[in-house]
Amino acid sequence: MMESQSPNANTSDPAPSQESISSNVRGKTDSAWEHVSFKVDILNGSKSMICLYCQKTFKGGGINRMKQHLAQRKGDIAICRKVPYDVRFKMDQSLNEINDKKRSEKQPMNFVDTRAHCGRNDNDDDIEIREIDPLSTHDSYQLKRPTTSSGKGKASSGLITSYFAPRTTLGAQPGIKSVLASKAAINHVDHAIMKWLCDACIPLNSLCSRYFQPMLDALVTIGPGYKAPSYHNCRTNLLKDLIQEVQMLLLGYLWLHCNG
Numbered sequence: 139m140m141e142s143q144s145p146n147a148n149t150s151d152p153a154p155s156q157e158s159i160s161s162n163v164r165g166k167t168d169s170a171w172e173h174v175s176f177k178v179d180i181l182n183g184s185k186s187m188i189c190l191y192c193q194k195t196f197k198g199g200g201i202n203r204m205k206q207h208l209a210q211r212k213g214d215i216a217i218c219r220k221v222p223y224d225v226r227f228k229m230d231q232s233l234n235e236i237n238d239k240k241r242s243e244k245q246p247m248n249f250v251d252t253r254a255h256c257g258r259n260d261n262d263d264d265i266e267i268r269e270i271d272p273l274s275t276h277d278s279y280q281l282k283r284p285t286t287s288s289g290k291g292k293a294s295s296g297l298i299t300s301y302f303a304p305r306t307t308l309g310a311q312p313g314i315k316s317v318l319a320s321k322a323a324i325n326h327v328d329h330a331i332m333k334w335l336c337d338a339c340i341p342l343n344s345l346c347s348r349y350f351q352p353m354l355d356a357l358v359t360i361g362p363g364y365k366a367p368s369y370h371n372c373r374t375n376l377l378k379d380l381i382q383e384v385q386m387l388l389l390g391y392l393w394l395h396c397n398g
Protein backbone atom coordinates (compact mmCIF):
# COMPACT_ATOMS: atom_id res chain seq x y z
CA MET A 139 0.00 0.00 0.00
CA MET A 140 2.60 2.46 1.04
CA GLU A 141 5.35 1.36 -1.25
CA SER A 142 4.04 3.56 -3.96
CA GLN A 143 6.00 6.49 -2.67
CA SER A 144 8.55 7.43 -5.20
CA PRO A 145 11.84 5.64 -4.67
CA ASN A 146 13.86 8.79 -5.11
CA ALA A 147 12.65 10.31 -1.89
CA ASN A 148 14.74 13.42 -2.18
CA THR A 149 11.99 15.37 -3.82
CA SER A 150 10.44 17.79 -1.44
CA ASP A 151 6.83 17.26 -2.39
CA PRO A 152 6.20 13.88 -3.86
CA ALA A 153 2.45 14.52 -3.79
CA PRO A 154 1.48 11.54 -1.71
CA SER A 155 -2.13 12.54 -1.78
CA GLN A 156 -2.34 11.08 -5.24
CA GLU A 157 -3.25 7.79 -3.65
CA SER A 158 -6.50 8.94 -2.29
CA ILE A 159 -9.58 8.19 -4.17
CA SER A 160 -11.56 11.02 -5.70
CA SER A 161 -10.15 13.50 -3.26
CA ASN A 162 -7.94 15.44 -5.55
CA VAL A 163 -9.83 15.32 -8.75
CA ARG A 164 -9.47 18.54 -10.56
CA GLY A 165 -13.02 18.78 -11.77
CA LYS A 166 -14.76 17.24 -8.82
CA THR A 167 -17.07 20.18 -8.45
CA ASP A 168 -18.55 19.20 -11.74
CA SER A 169 -22.05 17.84 -11.35
CA ALA A 170 -21.06 14.75 -13.31
CA TRP A 171 -18.97 13.54 -10.38
CA GLU A 172 -22.17 12.75 -8.55
CA HIS A 173 -22.71 9.93 -10.95
CA VAL A 174 -19.17 8.73 -11.42
CA SER A 175 -16.77 6.98 -9.11
CA PHE A 176 -13.11 7.81 -9.56
CA LYS A 177 -10.27 5.50 -8.67
CA VAL A 178 -6.53 5.66 -8.93
CA ASP A 179 -4.60 2.45 -9.07
CA ILE A 180 -1.93 2.72 -6.43
CA LEU A 181 0.42 0.35 -8.18
CA ASN A 182 0.59 1.82 -11.63
CA GLY A 183 -1.15 5.12 -11.12
CA SER A 184 -3.71 4.50 -13.80
CA LYS A 185 -6.96 6.32 -13.34
CA SER A 186 -10.31 4.84 -13.99
CA MET A 187 -13.87 6.01 -13.71
CA ILE A 188 -16.84 3.89 -12.95
CA CYS A 189 -20.36 4.75 -13.92
CA LEU A 190 -22.59 4.45 -10.87
CA TYR A 191 -25.53 3.27 -12.92
CA CYS A 192 -24.19 0.62 -15.25
CA GLN A 193 -21.00 -0.05 -13.24
CA LYS A 194 -18.88 0.08 -16.37
CA THR A 195 -15.27 1.04 -15.84
CA PHE A 196 -13.52 3.41 -18.18
CA LYS A 197 -9.83 4.03 -18.21
CA GLY A 198 -8.48 7.28 -19.47
CA GLY A 199 -10.44 10.25 -20.63
CA GLY A 200 -11.81 13.07 -18.58
CA ILE A 201 -15.07 13.70 -16.86
CA ASN A 202 -16.45 15.03 -20.09
CA ARG A 203 -16.08 11.63 -21.63
CA MET A 204 -18.16 10.26 -18.79
CA LYS A 205 -20.67 12.98 -19.46
CA GLN A 206 -20.95 11.71 -22.98
CA HIS A 207 -21.50 8.25 -21.58
CA LEU A 208 -24.22 9.51 -19.24
CA ALA A 209 -25.75 11.76 -21.86
CA GLN A 210 -25.91 8.76 -24.18
CA ARG A 211 -24.00 10.50 -26.91
CA LYS A 212 -22.57 8.07 -29.32
CA GLY A 213 -19.05 8.59 -30.50
CA ASP A 214 -16.07 8.44 -28.23
CA ILE A 215 -17.52 6.21 -25.58
CA ALA A 216 -20.15 3.56 -25.10
CA ILE A 217 -23.45 5.01 -24.01
CA CYS A 218 -25.03 4.25 -20.66
CA ARG A 219 -28.06 2.01 -20.78
CA LYS A 220 -29.12 2.54 -17.21
CA VAL A 221 -28.82 6.25 -16.66
CA PRO A 222 -32.00 7.86 -15.30
CA TYR A 223 -33.65 10.29 -17.60
CA ASP A 224 -33.05 13.41 -15.56
CA VAL A 225 -29.36 12.62 -15.20
CA ARG A 226 -29.07 12.04 -18.90
CA PHE A 227 -30.76 15.37 -19.51
CA LYS A 228 -28.45 17.23 -17.16
CA MET A 229 -25.37 15.74 -18.73
CA ASP A 230 -26.67 16.51 -22.17
CA GLN A 231 -27.35 20.08 -21.19
CA SER A 232 -23.96 20.40 -19.58
CA LEU A 233 -22.24 19.18 -22.72
CA ASN A 234 -24.23 21.63 -24.78
CA GLU A 235 -23.20 24.45 -22.56
CA ILE A 236 -19.57 23.46 -22.81
CA ASN A 237 -19.87 23.48 -26.56
CA ASP A 238 -21.62 26.83 -26.46
CA LYS A 239 -18.98 28.28 -24.23
CA LYS A 240 -16.20 27.08 -26.43
CA ARG A 241 -17.82 28.51 -29.48
CA SER A 242 -18.71 31.81 -27.91
CA GLU A 243 -15.12 32.24 -26.83
CA LYS A 244 -13.88 31.66 -30.32
CA GLN A 245 -16.52 33.59 -32.23
CA PRO A 246 -18.30 35.83 -29.76
CA MET A 247 -20.97 37.41 -31.90
CA ASN A 248 -21.38 34.90 -34.63
CA PHE A 249 -23.57 31.99 -35.33
CA VAL A 250 -23.69 29.50 -32.50
CA ASP A 251 -25.11 26.10 -33.00
CA THR A 252 -26.35 25.34 -29.51
CA ARG A 253 -27.82 21.98 -30.23
CA ALA A 254 -24.99 20.14 -31.82
CA HIS A 255 -25.86 16.63 -30.88
CA CYS A 256 -22.79 14.91 -32.03
CA GLY A 257 -20.39 13.69 -29.44
CA ARG A 258 -17.23 15.33 -30.51
CA ASN A 259 -14.79 16.23 -27.85
CA ASP A 260 -11.28 15.79 -28.97
CA ASN A 261 -9.58 17.53 -26.11
CA ASP A 262 -11.21 16.61 -22.87
CA ASP A 263 -8.55 18.17 -20.74
CA ASP A 264 -8.90 21.47 -22.45
CA ILE A 265 -12.59 21.45 -21.78
CA GLU A 266 -12.26 20.40 -18.20
CA ILE A 267 -10.08 23.32 -17.32
CA ARG A 268 -12.34 25.89 -18.78
CA GLU A 269 -15.59 24.44 -17.72
CA ILE A 270 -17.68 26.43 -15.29
CA ASP A 271 -20.43 24.20 -14.20
CA PRO A 272 -23.66 26.15 -14.20
CA LEU A 273 -25.56 23.38 -12.45
CA SER A 274 -24.36 24.15 -8.99
CA THR A 275 -24.27 20.84 -7.21
CA HIS A 276 -25.38 22.13 -3.86
CA ASP A 277 -28.04 24.51 -4.94
CA SER A 278 -31.26 24.09 -6.65
CA TYR A 279 -31.08 23.12 -10.22
CA GLN A 280 -30.62 26.02 -12.52
CA LEU A 281 -31.78 25.89 -16.06
CA LYS A 282 -29.50 28.54 -17.39
CA ARG A 283 -28.82 28.91 -21.03
CA PRO A 284 -25.88 30.93 -22.20
CA THR A 285 -26.70 34.27 -23.68
CA THR A 286 -25.45 33.13 -27.00
CA SER A 287 -28.21 30.61 -27.26
CA SER A 288 -29.98 30.78 -30.54
CA GLY A 289 -33.44 30.84 -29.13
CA LYS A 290 -34.26 27.25 -28.47
CA GLY A 291 -33.82 27.48 -24.75
CA LYS A 292 -35.12 30.95 -24.18
CA ALA A 293 -38.23 29.83 -22.35
CA SER A 294 -36.24 27.81 -19.91
CA SER A 295 -34.18 30.49 -18.28
CA GLY A 296 -34.61 31.19 -14.62
CA LEU A 297 -34.21 29.47 -11.35
CA ILE A 298 -36.05 26.32 -10.64
CA THR A 299 -36.31 25.86 -6.95
CA SER A 300 -35.93 22.54 -5.30
CA TYR A 301 -39.40 21.37 -6.04
CA PHE A 302 -38.42 17.79 -6.37
CA ALA A 303 -36.90 15.64 -3.74
CA PRO A 304 -33.15 15.19 -3.87
CA ARG A 305 -31.91 12.09 -5.52
CA THR A 306 -29.35 9.73 -4.13
CA THR A 307 -26.63 12.28 -4.09
CA LEU A 308 -26.83 15.69 -2.59
CA GLY A 309 -28.31 18.41 -4.69
CA ALA A 310 -29.03 16.29 -7.68
CA GLN A 311 -32.62 17.24 -8.15
CA PRO A 312 -34.09 16.66 -11.54
CA GLY A 313 -34.85 19.91 -13.29
CA ILE A 314 -38.45 20.71 -14.02
CA LYS A 315 -37.55 20.97 -17.66
CA SER A 316 -36.21 17.48 -17.66
CA VAL A 317 -39.52 16.29 -16.37
CA LEU A 318 -41.53 18.30 -18.81
CA ALA A 319 -39.33 17.26 -21.65
CA SER A 320 -40.26 13.67 -21.21
CA LYS A 321 -43.99 13.26 -21.44
CA ALA A 322 -43.52 9.74 -22.61
CA ALA A 323 -41.47 8.86 -19.53
CA ILE A 324 -44.04 10.42 -17.22
CA ASN A 325 -46.82 8.60 -18.98
CA HIS A 326 -44.91 5.41 -18.54
CA VAL A 327 -44.71 5.90 -14.78
CA ASP A 328 -48.33 7.01 -14.51
CA HIS A 329 -49.39 3.98 -16.45
CA ALA A 330 -47.42 1.69 -14.16
CA ILE A 331 -49.00 3.25 -11.08
CA MET A 332 -52.46 2.92 -12.57
CA LYS A 333 -51.88 -0.67 -13.49
CA TRP A 334 -50.76 -1.44 -9.96
CA LEU A 335 -53.78 0.32 -8.45
CA CYS A 336 -56.19 -1.63 -10.62
CA ASP A 337 -54.47 -4.95 -10.22
CA ALA A 338 -54.36 -4.66 -6.44
CA CYS A 339 -57.94 -3.36 -6.28
CA ILE A 340 -56.78 -0.24 -4.49
CA PRO A 341 -59.46 2.45 -4.41
CA LEU A 342 -58.50 5.47 -6.45
CA ASN A 343 -59.08 7.83 -3.57
CA SER A 344 -55.93 6.41 -2.06
CA LEU A 345 -54.22 8.78 -4.49
CA CYS A 346 -55.56 11.60 -2.33
CA SER A 347 -53.62 10.30 0.64
CA ARG A 348 -51.23 12.89 1.99
CA TYR A 349 -48.61 10.19 2.17
CA PHE A 350 -48.76 9.25 -1.47
CA GLN A 351 -46.50 11.94 -2.90
CA PRO A 352 -44.04 11.75 0.03
CA MET A 353 -43.82 8.04 -0.64
CA LEU A 354 -42.90 8.73 -4.26
CA ASP A 355 -40.41 11.38 -3.21
CA ALA A 356 -38.76 8.99 -0.80
CA LEU A 357 -38.65 6.35 -3.47
CA VAL A 358 -36.98 8.67 -5.94
CA THR A 359 -34.23 9.52 -3.49
CA ILE A 360 -33.01 5.95 -3.67
CA GLY A 361 -32.72 6.11 -7.40
CA PRO A 362 -32.50 3.16 -9.72
CA GLY A 363 -32.45 -0.28 -8.26
CA TYR A 364 -34.86 0.25 -5.41
CA LYS A 365 -36.78 -2.89 -4.54
CA ALA A 366 -40.15 -2.66 -2.86
CA PRO A 367 -40.41 -4.00 0.69
CA SER A 368 -41.35 -7.62 0.90
CA TYR A 369 -44.71 -8.82 2.06
CA HIS A 370 -43.13 -10.34 5.12
CA ASN A 371 -41.22 -7.20 6.01
CA CYS A 372 -44.35 -5.11 5.69
CA ARG A 373 -46.40 -7.25 8.01
CA THR A 374 -43.69 -7.53 10.64
CA ASN A 375 -41.00 -4.94 11.07
CA LEU A 376 -42.46 -2.11 9.07
CA LEU A 377 -45.88 -2.50 10.63
CA LYS A 378 -44.33 -2.59 14.07
CA ASP A 379 -42.40 0.59 13.34
CA LEU A 380 -45.51 2.31 12.14
CA ILE A 381 -47.51 1.28 15.19
CA GLN A 382 -44.75 2.61 17.36
CA GLU A 383 -44.75 5.87 15.46
CA VAL A 384 -48.51 6.25 15.93
CA GLN A 385 -48.22 5.46 19.61
CA MET A 386 -45.55 8.11 20.01
CA LEU A 387 -47.75 10.58 18.23
CA LEU A 388 -50.67 9.78 20.49
CA LEU A 389 -48.48 10.12 23.53
CA GLY A 390 -47.37 13.49 22.24
CA TYR A 391 -50.96 14.62 21.91
CA LEU A 392 -51.73 13.29 25.36
CA TRP A 393 -48.82 15.23 26.80
CA LEU A 394 -49.98 18.37 25.06
CA HIS A 395 -53.50 17.82 26.36
CA CYS A 396 -52.34 17.39 29.94
CA ASN A 397 -49.78 20.18 29.95
CA GLY A 398 -51.28 22.66 27.56
Ligand SMILES: [Zn+2]
Pocket residue numbers: 189190191192193194207208217218219220221
Ligand atom coordinates in the same frame (compact mmCIF):
# COMPACT_ATOMS: atom_id res chain seq x y z
ZN1 LIG B 1 -23.27 3.95 -17.29
